[in-house]
Amino acid sequence: MLTLALRAADGGEFQPPSINDTHLPEILPWGVEWGEGFLGKNGLVLLVSVVIIWAFFSFAIRKQSLVPTRTQFIGESIYAFVRNSLGRDILGEKHFKPWIPFLFAVFTFILVNNLMGAIPVIQMPSFSHAGPAYVMAAIVYCTWIGVGIQKHGLRYFKLVTIPSGVPWYVMPVMIPLEIISNFIVRPLTHSLRVMAVMLAGHMIVMIAAAGSEFLVTQQDNIFLNATGIIVLIGFVPLYFLELLLMVLQAFVFALLTAIYLQGAIEADSH
Numbered sequence: 236m237l238t239l240a241l242r243a244a245d246g247g248e249f250q251p252p253s254i255n256d257t258h259l260p261e262i263l264p265w266g267v268e269w270g271e272g273f274l275g276k277n278g279l280v281l282l283v284s285v286v287i288i289w290a291f292f293s294f295a296i297r298k299q300s301l302v303p304t305r306t307q308f309i310g311e312s313i314y315a316f317v318r319n320s321l322g323r324d325i326l327g328e329k330h331f332k333p334w335i336p337f338l339f340a341v342f343t344f345i346l347v348n349n350l351m352g353a354i355p356v357i358q359m360p361s362f363s364h365a366g367p368a369y370v371m372a373a374i375v376y377c378t379w380i381g382v383g384i385q386k387h388g389l390r391y392f393k394l395v396t397i398p399s400g401v402p403w404y405v406m407p408v409m410i411p412l413e414i415i416s417n418f419i420v421r422p423l424t425h426s427l428r429v430m431a432v433m434l435a436g437h438m439i440v441m442i443a444a445a446g447s448e449f450l451v452t453q454q455d456n457i458f459l460n461a462t463g464i465i466v467l468i469g470f471v472p473l474y475f476l477e478l479l480l481m482v483l484q485a486f487v488f489a490l491l492t493a494i495y496l497q498g499a500i501e502a503d504s505h
Contacts, residue, residue: 249449252441280361284347292343317342317489325493330500334493337378342489345371345429349481352437353474360481363433365426372426375492383499394502425491429484436477443470 295310303311317339322331345362352360362368383391396413397406443466450463 249446252438252445276357276359277361277364277367280351280357280359281348281367284344284351284361288343288347313343314339321489321493325490326497326500330497334496338489338493341371341375341492342485345488346482346485349429349433349485350478352433352481353478358437358441360433360437362429362484363437365430368426368430371488372422375425375495376422379492379495379499382496383502386500387502391499391502395498421495425488425495429488432480432484436480440470440473440477443473 291306292310295306298304299307318331318335321338321342322335325331326334348361348367350360351357352363362371380391383395387394395417396410398409398413401409447463447467447470450459450466
């Protein structure tokens with residue numbers, strides 16, 4: 236019914252925004268025939284996020300003091316959260332310390348790139364595109380498999396595909412399921428989860444904002460104008476909900492990374 240109302244007054248027709256509306260012209264157009272070019276808006280945001288993370292934490296630790304400044308406190312709080320909640324609590328006291336930098340990098344990189352979608356001019360969570368999500372999941376995938384081989388040798392593949400204590404006659408069913416679950420479904424869901432949530436949340440906010448603007452500014456019907464104002468008011472909690480999901484998805488991705496590493500390290504104990 237909203238669609239019919241949008242088409243009714245003055246013969247106007249609402250054109251819902253698409254993900255392409257958030258793009259800027261390609262900076263380096265090489266490869267644009269396969270989708271986004273070598274360095275488009277999404278690639279630039281990824282590079283800028285690295286600079287932001289480096290600059291913020293460099294500034295936060297440049298003058299460390301017993302009574303921390305606000306910036307130092309925020310930086311230390313993020314580090315302590317990753318160290319304790321994602322490192323020590325998941326990997327265990329024995330194994331977590333070498334993995335703090337990796338988990339910290341994963342969490343902060345995804346968090347900053349997600350939050351880019353909340354900045355009005357940029358308006359693009361990098362991980363709303365499948366490419367960055369696939370690459371991050373592939374890095375984690377190769378890492379935990381490499382850790383498993385390093386710790387257990389090629390026996391690792393036996394440990395994760397042949398469950399202990401399962402009767403032999405169930406093995407023909409269990410082994411293919413374990414292979415699919417561990418080596419196909421796991422990396423796919425790891426990437427698609429963050430991508431789908433970021434894309435869906437961002438598109439909902441875009442459609443709400445565009446629809447509100449259309450109803451308020453391009454319609455002469457007072458009822459439609461009032462509806463646009465209501466949509467605009469509803470847009471505000473949607474915006475903060477998206478912020479919450481941005482942080483939550485960064486945490487979930489890093490949490491699953493820690494869980495996969497823990498499973499690879501202690502595969503022989505399951």
